[in-house]
Amino acid sequence: MISDPAPPGAVPPPEGSPGTLGWQGIRDVMMDRIRARHYAPGALIPNEADLAAEFGCARATVNRALRELAEAGFLDRRRKAGTRVIAEPRRKATLEIPLIRAAIEDLGAAYSFRLLTREIAPPPPEVRAALRLEDDVPLLHVVTLHLADAVPHMVEDRWVVLATVPAIEAADLTRDNPNEWLVRNAPYSEGTMRCGAALAGAMASHLGCTAREAVLVVERATWLDGAPITLARQHYAPAYGLTLAL
C-alpha cells in the first residue's frame, strides 16, 4: 500500500536490528489494525516501546514503520501527545513529470517538436502575477509544439526569467527544446502546478482540433530558492489526460 522507499537492490535500511517482521511487516500489521479499526479513528496507538516489545524488535524499527504510516497520512505523531490514528486521512496522488520527449516516447510514439515562437518581450500581467514578478523587465517567451508520431500532442507557451537563467539566451532551442534545456540546466527548488480544462480556442490551430473542443490545460511555475525561473502553460490535444498514482 505504501511505496517502499528502498528501491530494489538498494542498500538495506540501517535502522535497528531486524525483528521477525522487519519494518515493512510491522507497517503492514499496523495498517491492517487501522483498517480493521482495532485502533479506532482518532485514538492513540500504543507507544513505540510497547510496540517494540510486542513485535520483539528494536524501537527504531517500529519508528521506521510508524514514520511511513504518518507520511502516508494515516497517523499523526506528536512528540508529547503520542501517536493517533487520523480520523479523516488526506490521501495523496503522485504525478511523475518526465521530459515531454519521454512522456511521448512512453506512449510508444516518435517524438518531435517545432519551435513556433522565440522572442524577448515584456510579460503580460497574468504572467507577472503567476511568477510574482515586481517589474515588467522583458522575459524570454517561447512557444513550442510537441508532436507524437507527427501528430500535435501539446502546445507549450512558456516565459523564462532571464535574470534567473541568463544562459538560455545563448541556447539553441531548436536543438534542445525549452523543456529539455531547462530540466538539464535550471533545476527548480519549488513550484506550483494546476490542472484545469478550457476550450481549445486560439490553440486549436496548433492542436489540429476545433476551437470549441475541451482540452486539458496544465500550468506550472517554478522557482529556485525564491528566484522565479519559468511559467509554462501547456494545452494538450483533446481526449488526452494525465494519469496519477494513488
Added chain:
Amino acid sequence: MISDPAPPGAVPPPEGSPGTLGWQGIRDVMMDRIRARHYAPGALIPNEADLAAEFGCARATVNRALRELAEAGFLDRRRKAGTRVIAEPRRKATLEIPLIRAAIEDLGAAYSFRLLTREIAPPPPEVRAALRLEDDVPLLHVVTLHLADAVPHMVEDRWVVLATVPAIEAADLTRDNPNEWLVRNAPYSEGTMRCGAALAGAMASHLGCTAREAVLVVERATWLDGAPITLARQHYAPAYGLTLAL
C-alpha cells in the same frame, strides 16, 4: 526542496549519531553539488563510507540523505554498481486528496450536498473495464452533487462494488455522502487517477453551466488488496482546477 518526512515535533530520526550537519544538511549539500554539476549528470558519486568520512558522520546518516535524493528522483542507487546522478530527473508533483467537504471548506465556502441518484444496477461496460470486473453483477450506483455556498461545485458519478463493501448497502448516504462514507469505512490500498477535460454535456444541468463549456473531469478507481472498491467520475464546475505541489 525535498519535503522533510519528519513532521514538526516528531520523534527525531533514530539513524546514526548526528554529525555537524545532520542528514538534512548533508542532503542539501549533496543537492547543491548535483545542481552545480560538481557531480555530473550520469556520474557516480562517492560511496557512503567516503561521504561519511568527509562529513564526519555515521554512514547511516549519509544513507538517509541519499535515500531522500533517490526518492526525489535525483539519484539512482544500485547495490553493486553504486549511486549515480540521474541525467534526466523525473520530478514529481503531489496532489492532496481531502474529503470533498474539506476541499470546499478549504476554499472558505460552506459545504452541502444532494444525493441525486441511488440505485443498484449492472455496471456499464466502461465501468466494468475500469474496475477490471469479470462479470456484470449489479453494483451500487450513486450520483452526488457537491455544493460550495449552495453553488454547484462538482457532480460525482460513482459505482461501488458491493461484494467488496457490503456494509454500504445499509448506509444512510443522505447523511454521510458516499465520498465520506467510503473514506471512513473502506480504505483503499491502490488505485489510479486520471485528470482530463471534457465538455460539460449532460452534466451541465447539474453544474449550472452550458453543455458546451469545458470542465475538468477526474476519474478515480480504487482497490483493496486487489479487490475492486469503487470508480468515481467527478465533473467540476467550469474554471475550477486542481492544484498540485511540486
